[in-house]
Amino acid sequence: MYSDNHIKVLPAVDNKRPVNLDIGSISLPITSYVSILHRVSGVILFFAVAVFLWLFDASLSSPEGFESVKAMFANPVCQVIVWGSLAALAYHVVAGVRHLIMDFGVGEDSFESGRNSARLALGVAIVAIALVTGWIFLW
Template identity: 40%
Template structure:
């Protein structure tokens, strides 16, 4: 009787290249992919970040030179991207640690924690952007 009620639906397990643009990920899946992207960005921009840190600690003259370097809009945008990547990677990492403890593993919990990660990282990035661009 259960077999008669069961609908026969096509089952597609593999996604082709042409279907990628039409495929809709849930919010938790998007956060997972963005966590990987932010980790890659942090890794690739690590030499730039270490260079800035090294220049800020070398001497007062190099610190003043670095302050002039930070007046460039491109550098400010790169620092903002680094800040977003760090904030997002940090909060998403906490989310995945929470998931590892089998907390909020349900569909609703995954959506809620993904939303929290996006909101917290966005708010922190906006606050950092306001500071970098001189709003406060």
């Protein structure tokens, strides 16, 4: 039988665990930056969903709404908002697919392979963001 003592003692021990690794004081490998950017882009996307729904709503509201979405791509403020949302999406999807591949046991055997796939993901994401940039600002 467990007494109340056991239940009360455990969380208290938990809370007093010391933190020995101060992340701010060490230099991080590329895998860390790829991971942090995945989180940052995810938080941006949480708000970008509103941008996507707004575009989706306007484009399906009426023929005039559809045309207004097309016309909006000529407005610099809208361009920057949509570009930021799509750039975050492009990065997040690429970094996410890297995770999915690793979940199947590919490329998660050593730090070397993790570092290589992080470099690859960053490269693919840069190409995807370049395409998004070209589509919004140049096309």
